[in-house]
Amino acid sequence: MGKTKQNHILVIDSDRERAQKLLHQLEFVDYDAKAVSSPSLLDGYPGLSDKLAIIIGNCPGILEHVSKLRAEVKGCPPFILVSGDTPLYMTPEQVEKNFLGCITADTRFADLSNVLHRAEVESGIVSEEAPTPAVKAATAQTQSPELFRSLVGNSRETRRVRKMIEQVAPTEATVLVLGESGTGKEVVARNIHYYSQRRAKPFVPINCGAIPSELLESELFGHEKGSFTGAIGARQGRFEMAQGGTIFLDEIGDMPLPMQVKLLRVIQERSFERVGSNKSIKCDVRIVAATHRNLEKHIADGKFREDLYYRLNVFPVEMPRLRDRVEDLPLLINELITRLEHEKNSSVRLTPAAVMALCNYSWPGNVRELANLMERMTILHPHGVVDVNDLPGKVVPNQKSSNEYEAIAVPADAENMAGVPSLPMLSEPRLPRDGIDLKQHLTDIEVSLIEQALDDCSGVVAHAAKKLQIRRTTLVEKMRKYRIQRPEDATSTLAE
Numbered sequence: 001m002g003k004t005k006q007n008h009i010l011v012i013d014s015d016r017e018r019a020q021k022l023l024h025q026l027e028f029v030d031y032d033a034k035a036v037s038s039p040s041l042l043d044g045y046p047g048l049s050d051k052l053a054i055i056i057g058n059c060p061g062i063l064e065h066v067s068k069l070r071a072e073v074k075g076c077p078p079f080i081l082v083s084g085d086t087p088l089y090m091t092p093e094q095v096e097k098n099f100l101g102c103i104t105a106d107t108r109f110a111d112l113s114n115v116l117h118r119a120e121v122e123s124g125i126v127s128e129e130a131p132t133p134a135v136k137a138a139t140a141q142t143q144s145p146e147l148f149r150s151l152v153g154n155s156r157e158t159r160r161v162r163k164m165i166e167q168v169a170p171t172e173a174t175v176l177v178l179g180e181s182g183t184g185k186e187v188v189a190r191n192i193h194y195y196s197q198r199r200a201k202p203f204v205p206i207n208c209g210a211i212p213s214e215l216l217e218s219e220l221f222g223h224e225k226g227s228f229t230g231a232i233g234a235r236q237g238r239f240e241m242a243q244g245g246t247i248f249l250d251e252i253g254d255m256p257l258p259m260q261v262k263l264l265r266v267i268q269e270r271s272f273e274r275v276g277s278n279k280s281i282k283c284d285v286r287i288v289a290a291t292h293r294n295l296e297k298h299i300a301d302g303k304f305r306e307d308l309y310y311r312l313n314v315f316p317v318e319m320p321r322l323r324d325r326v327e328d329l330p331l332l333i334n335e336l337i338t339r340l341e342h343e344k345n346s347s348v349r350l351t352p353a354a355v356m357a358l359c360n361y362s363w364p365g366n367v368r369e370l371a372n373l374m375e376r377m378t379i380l381h382p383h384g385v386v387d388v389n390d391l392p393g394k395v396v397p398n399q400k401s402s403n404e405y406e407a408i409a410v411p412a413d414a415e416n417m418a419g420v421p422s423l424p425m426l427s428e429p430r431l432p433r434d435g436i437d438l439k440q441h442l443t444d445i446e447v448s449l450i451e452q453a454l455d456d457c458s459g460v461v462a463h464a465a466k467k468l469q470i471r472r473t474t475l476v477e478k479m480r481k482y483r484i485q486r487p488e489d490a491t492s493t494l495a496e
């Protein structure tokens with residue numbers, strides 16, 4: 001398969017460990033990332049302009065390197081800065097001017113993902129059809145931006161769907177979105193509209209399965225006054241409302257056969273009549289349809305017209321089940337919680353173990369079920385921390401403990417992937433009413449963590465230091481200072 005600019009990233013960093021960490025994160029979500037240790041090695045480096053972005057570690061002379069590359073490489077990709085412990089070699093304004101974004105080696109996955117998305121926009125992969133700020137502003141006045149949430153997720157499957165949306169949105173093609181209930185079919189439909197030239201015009205959804213068949217025709221095409229009992233006045237149908245925009249025919253598989261014939265005619269002739277009228281109305285409406293049903297089986301059972309199927313199935317988009325893309329879970333959880341924070345003014349956090357437990361669940365109700373669960377958790381544990389044991393029995397059948405989940409084989413960076421801080425930071429400490437001896441409290445935490453690390457590493461100081469991400473000598477010093485002894489050798493001296 002040909003490589004696409006979309007997933008090529010170059011990491012330039014002399015800090016090997018930092019570079020390696022980033023490569024892991026990037027590779028985990030299917031970016032094709034390569035690393036070089038110094039900008040000076042880039043002379044004649046192949047395919048630089050094909051990169052989606054260049055992630056570069058903070059180093060002396062960084063601005064000169066960046067300017068040189070910009071000047072020498074035609075179509076030079078945007079730069080992302082990795083700041084470290086050392087001070088930045090430039091002013092904040094220079095960072096702003098020269099870099100698309102700034103991350104750290106320990107950056108949360110969500111932030112990395114965001115900046116890479118910006119790179120996609122920058123490189124034109126997304127921006128070609130993305131609305132200009134002006135159009136965005138205009139659209140925002142007529143349509144709630146809330147409804148046009150982007151398709152969150154960075155799994156290979158979700159990225160494939162996003163790519164398809166980008167490809168099909170600017171065309172006029174009819175799209176058929178397939179997938180189980182709750183997988184995000186409507187999210188796809190709204191995105192197709194949003195990224196099309198029709199974005200400033202209405203997006204009109206209609207659930208063909210929820211409207212009684214005798215009313216569906218009038219609902220779709222409108223009616224004239226007195227055209228049937230109860231038709232007191234004339235009324236526009238959804239097709240008319242969607243003029244210039246997009247109609248979303250949801251649950252098309254449940255549309256009664258007689259309506260299917262009428263819809264087919266509209267698609268073929270691009271015009272329709274209101275019920276009770278013979279005046280033909282031209283319709284300039286793009287059709288996006290969706291169903292969770294297997295339409296081919298429906299055709300075989302005589303429930304769906306084959307000719308309509310072919311008319312609708314010009315560009316099929318299949319939404320994968322959530323259990324087939326659990327890599328999306330951390331980002332989805334973040335997104336859903338952020339939504340709850342905005343809409344319900346409530347929040348909740350999940351421990352990494354809880355996120356892991358959710359990764360092992362089968363999600364028959366897909367993202368909708370996840371959204372419901374998150375809402376339930378915010379109600380049960382408002383602004384609290386949810387651990388495995390707090391999850392419903394249906395999701396975690398035999399209530400494993402957090403420790404067991406930590407043992408489950410998960411990607412090394414899963415905690416970062418969760419987009420939520422790891423456990424110690426999660427259990428937000430509460431300030432006691434009478435205040436606290438902060439220095440002593442922090443010391444106690446430090447001692448406890450050091451002791452745990454030493455216990456975990458059978459007293460091997462070098463390993464414990466690695467676990468605590470400090471130098472061995474620093475750990476030895478701290479052990480001396482706090483008189484901490486190695487577990488298996490309580491009487492010996494501390495030096496290794």
Ligand SMILES: Nc1ncnc2c1ncn2[C@@H]1O[C@H](COP(=O)(O)OP(=O)(O)OP(=O)(O)O)[C@@H](O)[C@H]1O
Pocket residue numbers: 149150151152153179180181182183184185186187188292332335367368371
């Ligand atoms: N990738 C995603 N990113 C963000 N939110 C999502 C995503 N997928 C689904 N959702 C959210 O999950 C819920 C269900 O999505 P949606 O209504 O689009 O699914 P559906 O496939 O149409 O489901 P149904 O068949 O039940 O109508 C919505 O709240 C939607 O915003």
Ligand SMILES: [Mg+2]
Pocket residue numbers: 185186250
């Ligand atoms: Mg739906």
